[in-house]
Amino acid sequence: MEKLxxxxxxxxxxxxxxxxxxxxxxxxxxxxxxxxxxxxxxxVWRLINKKELAESETAGIESLIRxxxxxxxxxxxxxxxxxxxxxxxxxxxxxxxxLLRVIMxxxxxxxxxxxxxxxxxKVLQKKISDARGLLKFVDDVV
Numbered sequence: 615m616e617k618l619x620x621x622x623x624x625x626x627x628x629x630x631x632x633x634x635x636x637x638x639x640x641x642x643x644x645x646x647x648x649x650x651x652x653x654x655x656x657x658v659w660r661l662i663n664k665k666e667l668a669e670s671e672t673a674g675i676e677s678l679i680r681x682x683x684x685x686x687x688x689x690x691x692x693x694x695x696x697x698x699x700x701x702x703x704x705x706x707x708x709x710x711x712x713l714l715r716v717i718m719x720x721x722x723x724x725x726x727x728x729x730x731x732x733x734x735x736k737v738l739q740k741k742i743s744d745a746r747g748l749l750k751f752v753d754d755v756v
Contacts, residue, residue, distance in 0.1 A: 615699040626707045627694055636715035637745040639708070645716075647681050658716055661723050675724045679717055686713040 618626075645654040661667070661675070689710040693703055 615701070618698050618700050618703045622700065623693065623703065626703055627690070630690055630693075630707065630710055630714070636711055636718055637741050639711035639715040641716050641719075642709065642712050645682070645685075645713075647678075652678075654716060658719055658723075662719065667723070672724060675720050679720050679724070682713050682717050682720070686710050686717065689713070 641655045641658055643653065643655045645652045661671070664671075667675070689706045692698070693706045693710070696702075698706070
């Protein structure tokens, strides 16, 4: 197994620190906290589609965001400092970017961002289009 080169490591870390790192990232199906598996993808989907949140749900979102941020920092630190293979690095990158997406989604929910489905879909399509354009531009320049 080939180890991750310094330039590959820097490229992955730069990608995680980019403004659009989470766009298009997949939300993990399951996230484990203290030995308890949380159906993360399903939970986020249910929360996004709720009209109003109970106080307990808002508190739960805050706790979940903190746990997700801790795991994302752990993944990023491992990516930055560990001697790992390319495959391990890609797995860490994918998990971290997926966690960043969940964090952004949950912060939006927590802050009361509940646009209707058509608006949400258009905003997401615009973000994806912008991200693709930016990636194409970067690929053309590099």
